[in-house]
Amino acid sequence: MKSRSISKTTRSNFITYGIVIAAYLIMQALIAADQVSSLLNGLLVPLCIYVIMAVSLNLTVGILGELSLGHAGFMCVGAFTSSLFSLCMEETLTSSMIRFPIAILIGAAAAAVMGLIVGIPVLRLKGDYLAIVTLAFGEIIKNVVNVIYLGRDASGFHFSMESTLALNMDETGTVLIKGAQGITGTPKDSTFTIGVVMVLITLIIVLNLIHSRTGRAVMAIRDNRIAAESIGINVTKYKLLAFTISAALAGVAGALYSHNLSSLAATQKNFGYNQSIMFLVYVVLGGIGNIRGSIIATVVLTLLPELLRSMDSYRMLIYAIVLIVMMLVNWSPAIIDFRKRHSLKNLLGKAARKEAR
Amino acid sequence: MSFVSYLINGISLGSVYALIALGYTMVYGIAKMLNFAHGDVIMIGAYTVFVTVTNLGLPPAAGILLAIVVCTVLGVVIERVAYKPLRMASPLAVLITAIGVSYLLQNVALLIFGANTKSFTSVVGVPALKLAGGQLSISGETIVTILTCIVIMIALTAFIHKTKAGQAMLAVSEDKGAAQLMGINVNGTIALTFAIGSALAAVAGVLLCSAYPSLTPYTGSMPGIKAFVAAVFGGIGSIPGAFIGGLLLGVIENLSKAYISSEMADAIVFGVLIVVLLVRPTGLLGKKMSEKV
Incomplete structure (x- = not known):
């Protein structure tokens, strides 16, 4: 092969990046020309969040071949940890350009750790069992987050699972997480540009993973676990790896989500299993295992019902x-x-x- | 005394879970699929009773009968339209279809009945039982739920072991191909299983809504998932397992609501599922399956 020719997968990857960048430039041009309604403007960051979620879920469903119904739970972990970091650091790190990337990284790391903790027991199961246990974990994460109370005063952090009063803080204390009311006052750092950058980073990670040696091992496990094991692929290691990366990316989406709203609470609507299933719809419509398809399906399914308001109940x-x-x-x-x-x-x-x- | 009343309420809730879990476990045993829409069939059954009894003013018995008919037909139609064409497809495809059916039922109910919570009038006419000099009161719904569950359990076990159709079900769940060679109508047996499971779901829906009288299009989804947990807990595919799993789960849920934290009750129920699957993946009464290459 000549050194200057580009391989088919590389070309395909660059087409995917190109679509995202082109869509971003068109949107920016429209915003500059003042052609974008406030409704659509408000949808831009959620759109990036949904794209990241769909791509990361596609890594689990399409590439790893396991159905996860608790993906919103990882998003929840990412949202809360990154929000907490931003709240604590708002005075020390005033520049959002430094603070927000760190917050995203922390959200991703926390979600990855949670993915690892969940993945070790869950990935031993198969098929329907795995689906229902991931659903169970998603609900557990949401429930636990709803009873956490965290406050900070001069002597450090105070933690409780009962109420704000049980935190036992002195008068300098502020409550950071208020149980079911969640976190309020997170700086609104998420912008469309950062969202698109995160989408691109997600795509670079996932597409390169798929076409690497690791990705081929993961796909071999998906196609035939026993055959893959017999040629010496470490099944547990590769499954965990893919699952953890997928969870970490969901954490990134969570960080974008929590920094897009001023108040964050874990409810059935934003982090429940209904939400996980919505991401699954994006993946299924775009084609299971097809990353570019996920992006297109997410954009279409998010924008269409919002633009056709009368269709909302349907x-x-x-x-x-x-x-x-x-x-x-x-x-x-x-x-x-x-x-x-x-x-x-x-x-x-x-x-x-x-x-x- | 409060402990006993929590326990009895737990057994009552557990009986409902057991009835729903029976539907899951029978379908799973035969079709090897998780019928995600089962919980929403419960909701349809409850709405049918609501419409006939509250809106049309018919007697409760007619409402229950109609609910059983509607759910049975619905179960068979779902199987025929959505699941039968996918019998050879990958498990992932079947599961996603089942999730789709579940959402379809919820949203059709949402369009017809709206998102408002309907208050369900109890169809049980049995008075509450007072024990221990009035200190312990057991509601009529609780008594009827527990008795219904026991009767259905006995009837179902007899049906499976004593009748030809029941034996056919056992044979199909053991080996579809061999059952077909023995002249068993496999498709008919699977349809029958869905019919029985859905009829039980209708009964469960009526009992659930009589005890917890608020009805929304999402009423069925959480009990449905918990009943699946119960079925896995008891060993999926096993009918006594579903009964024991349902009862235990109901008791665990009610006791943790009473003594630990009401917000954490669901988390504890799901925690039980995870622990069971890790320690004993086949459940309490499940058979060990070996994997063939």
């Missing part, structure tokens, strides 16, 4: 139908047969044969 219904129809179209023998008989290639072939006659 949004989840449409998501549900998308899930069922996608699975049936891809797996039902009758439909696969129908698709084969009526595929474009087949029809063109028929027309060509007729002409030849």
Whole structure:
């Protein structure tokens, strides 16, 4: 192979990066031209968050081949730890350009540690069991976060799982985490630009991982665990690695999420399993294992219902139908047969044969 | 005395979990799939009773009967439309479809009935039982729930062991291919399993909403997931396992609500699931399965 030619995967990766950068530039141009409604403007950061979540979930579902229904739980861990860091450091580190990247890293690290803790027991299980246990872990994380009280005064941090009063602080104390009310007053550091940068970093990490030796080992485990084990692949190590990276990226999304809102509380709506399933819809519609597909599906499914406001009550219904129809179209023998008989290639072939006659 | 009343309420809740878990465990045993939509069939059953009894003013017995019919038909239709074409597909595809069906039911209910909480009038006419000189009061709902669960358990066990259709179910769950060679109608048996599971879900829905009288489109999802936990706890595929798992889980949930923390009760229930799966992946009464290459 000539040294100047670019391999197929590299080209494909750069197309993916290019799409993201092009979309960003177009949006920036539209914002500069004042063509963006406030509704759409408010959606830009959540869009980046959802893209990161979809890409990281695709790493678990598509590349590792295990269904995780607790992905929002890792996002929750990332959101709370990064928010806590920013709150504590707001006076020491006044520049958000330094503080926010550190907060994101801390969120990612905390989520990665949680991914490791969850992954060690969970990845021993298979299929449906794994799905339900990840769901259980997601709910446990959300429940535990809701009973944590944390305060700080002159003598240091105070922790309680009962109430604000049980913290026993002196009069200089401030409450940082208020149980079910969560964290308030996180600096609003998330911007569209930082969001897009994080999306690009996520893509670089995931795409390079997939096409590396490690990624091929992970995919080998997905396709046939026993065969992979028999050629000497350390199944536990690679599964844990992929799962932890996926959790860390969800932590990044969580950090962006918590710094986009002034108050953060763990509820069924933002970190519950419904949310995890919504990310799953993005992954399934975009194509399981297809990273670029995840991005496109996320953007389409987020923007369409918001732009068609009247459709709002039908949004989840449409998501549900998308899930069922996608699975049936891809797996039902009758439909696969129908698709084969009526595929474009087949029809063109028929027309060509007729002409030849 | 308060401990005894918590315990009895726990057994009552556990009986409902056990009824739902039966549906999960039978379907899992035969179709080898986690029917995520099972919890939402409960919700549909409860809404059917709500409409017939509260809106149309029919007697509760008619409402319950109608709910059983509606849920049975719904269960069979779901199986036929969404799950049957995927019998050869990867487990991931089937699970995602089941999640889709679950969301479909929730959102259809949301569109028809709205997000408002409906207050469900109890269909149980049994008066509360006062014991120990009025110190311990057991509500009529609790008594009926526990009795119904026991009756259904006995009937179901008899059905599976004494009838031809029940034996066919056992055979299909053991080995689909061999069962087919013996002349068993595999598709028919799977449909029958879904029908029975969904009928039980209707009964569970009525009992659940009689004891906890608030009804929303999401009523079924949490009990559904917890009942699955119960089924795994007892050993998935095992009918006595579902019963024991359901009861234990109900008692654990109610006692931790009473003595530890009401916010943490769900976390404790899920913690139990994780511990059970790690220590004994096949559950309390499950059979050990070896993996063939």
